Amino acid sequence: MKKRIIPLFLALLLALPPHLVYAGTNFAINKPSKKETSAANQKIMQSVKSSSKSSTDAENAMSAEVDFYCGNYEASERMLTTLKAKHDRNFALWSNELGSLYLAENKNKEAKDSLTEAYLIMNSFEAFKNLESKALGLTGNEAVKAYKGDPYEKIMNSLYLGLLLIDENDLDNATACFKNGILCDSDVEGNLYKSDFAPLYFLAARCATTAGDKSKANDYLNRAKEAFYLSHPTNRLIVWEEQILRNKLVDKQKELDVFLGSVPLEKPASKKPTTESVAKDTKKYPAKQNFSGHSKAEEIESGAAGTPIPAGKKLNSREQKKVENLKSEIASLESQIQSKILERQENNKVISLPNFDNLMNLQNNVILCIESGKAPLKVQIGSYGEKAIFKLKPYKAKRFCIVIDNNTKREGFCILNNNDLMYQAETRGGRKMDGILKGKAQFKETTAQISTAFAGMAAIAATTAAFSNGNNSNAALIVAGGFLLASLIVGAASAAANPAADARHWSYLPAEIQLVPIKMSPGKHHIIILPFDEIGKPVKGRELESDIEVKNTGTTVVFKRIFERI
């Protein structure tokens, strides 16, 4: 009887769902009591002390974030300063968040220092490089990498820093920051989404105007207009569709190239540059951004003539048919892209551009930066958190009216708007790391399934052992043990794989930033910012009153943030 109880118990244990055995998440309700923690467990607890410490840091950081959005700046600053002092892999993140906090507190000097520290890490290839290889391993977590930010976070860091440098009249360094921001914004997948953040161009143009370089200023201004059109909400759907068509076109063109390349040649290949070689060259020497949205390589790739068939190629009828099909698909895509471009151009006619003359006028000696909403939230999704998506908390304050010294009202006409970060964050495109994480997730899923299958087989063998006699029983028990061991090994491998995506992001950023150049006499002024929603209805209870000090010379930059606190 006793002999049968053990295999039966084993079979029952194995019948438990594997997620209960290999549970990776903390179930808050089912926490073990303190008494259950035996002396033996204390040793293990000590070994994981460092990880629980980082967990406390994470809780403190989240607490600081909630405090920031509740207006409890002092507590938030205290917490972030402590975290930053640790000089860990999140140093740039803490610095950025402290920078945002200082801007909300109108401490421009401290904000500049903190953002500069973040800037140096975010734009350095070498910083924390040793951590990157760890993240690539099967058991490595992407979040162990140093935080360096997504392109949209880099452009915001450059934008803030540039604006703060303008405030200090350091125009050369400010221009360098804006140029860096433009460069960072080009680090996205889709060509149409590259460098489409208009404020950077506009501010670079303003710096060039101040330096007396009119041709450069005009160049930047034209680019600012193009970026404004491309990222305008009216054009976004068309741009999105056009980008998909362009991606398809590049794929088809590549397919044609590969196909033609695979057909045997009678004579050596022509030395005429093929689209592949152009693509390779483009990788080596990135094409200069032009605002028709085409890179040079793409123009060649999508040329009306398509890829020429190398001379001397012998195509049979089936191959010829395939080439013709591909060519007709390419021609169809080209015409669709052309119609999208025309559609965009038609839209551009009805989009009212901000008054760029007003924006460029240096007599407007104050740049008021109005920030509203909460930053896009990066959330992990998927069975193992292997994908990261952005979610935006809706906000009401979209338009503003500024009352200066209780008499002058400025509304809409000179505001550089539609600079929402959600659009910038979402148009980043895929990363190479996404593919790695997907692979890790597949491995984890497959090994978990194999482990479950082994456990099931072990259960069957154990049940057989319970109801057999003599040698048969022993043999079945050995088989059960083997399957159990295999299940545990494969299950352990599955549990060790870590496909979770890195969700760290600069969560103190606003959802949108609007720039308002204003002409004000030097000295103290009282301003009131009245927020309105999308349809022009006043957003009550969110009005912001403040005193500002305008400098005698140069441009004064003022940051004001509208929080939608409950």
Added chain:
Amino acid sequence: MKSKLLNILLFCCVILLSGCANPYILRRQDKNLVLSPDQGVVLFTAQVSTGNYRPFQYTIQEINQYKFYAKLNKYIIPCVPENYSNGNVLVFGLKLPKGIYKLDTFSGILGGFFGYQHLLAAGSLFDVTPGKITYAGRLIFNWNSYAFSQLNSVKNEFEADIELAKRSFPVLRGKEISQDLSY
């Protein structure tokens, strides 16, 4: 034998009453609502397009970008009679530590006693503000097929839902409730 029966009975009681002692859920019998400086209350309602769906538990996941994914807290909250006390509209009240959370899934039974288990995917985020009671909206679930259904929209039915919530959780009467819809 007696002691064995007693143990079995005790075990069953622990299982059955586990929801009653849950520190995160509001109950009808709560006399007062005491919030620590790091806690907040969130209220939300849910409506499923088919009337015979009864959830028995729902899952809430902490959203904290600074934590490793495997370390994120997951709260499995059992449903209590108060959730069903308003007919077709299910009312939920939770007392949680401040932060951001994701209402992940509802697990329930479709089709009465002999029905089968069905999951409703919500995937909706909400904020818990310290010291505040907030209303996160009415989650409308669209019943596309018996195999799969998910969150259709979040409606702002503030007036009606607060009335229902106050009926289910009398402790909320006389308290200030703000709107902070889930997203």
